[in-house]
Amino acid sequence: MKRTGSDGKPIEIPTGATSRQGSDGHVVAIRKGYTSREGQDGRVVAIPPGGTSRQGADGRVVAIPKGYTSRQGSDGRVAAIPPGGTSRQGADGRVVAIPKGCSSKQDANGRVKVVRPK
DSSP states (O other), X not given: OEEEOTTSOEEEOOTTOEEEEOTTSOEEEEOTXXXXXXXXXXXXXXXXXXXXXXXXXXXXXXXXXXXXXXXXXXXXXXXXXXXXXXXXXXXXXXXXXXXXXXXXXXXXXXXXXXXXXX
C-alpha cells in the first residue's frame, strides 16, 4: 500500500505495518512491534522493539535501537552509536557515529565522514 503525505512524497507501507504523518507533512511507515515519536520539529521516527528515543536540543528525535548508545553534538543533533562503534564530532558541531571497523575523516567544511574499509 502507498500513502502520500501533505508534503507530496509517496511512501510504501509494508504489509502489516501502519503509518503516521508528522506535523511536517511527511509520512513514516511504522512496522509491527515498533512505536513512534514526533519531535518538536514535526518529524516522526519509528522506534524498533526494545529500543528508545532521544530528542536533541535541536528538537529532532532519533531512534536508539536496543544495544546502541547515543551522543549529542554541540549543534544539538543526536547520533545513535552502534555496539562496538565510536563517535566523532566535527568542527561543525555535528556528531557522527563510526561503526566498528570503520574510520573517519573531516572534510573542508568541518563535517566528519565515515570511511568504510576497502
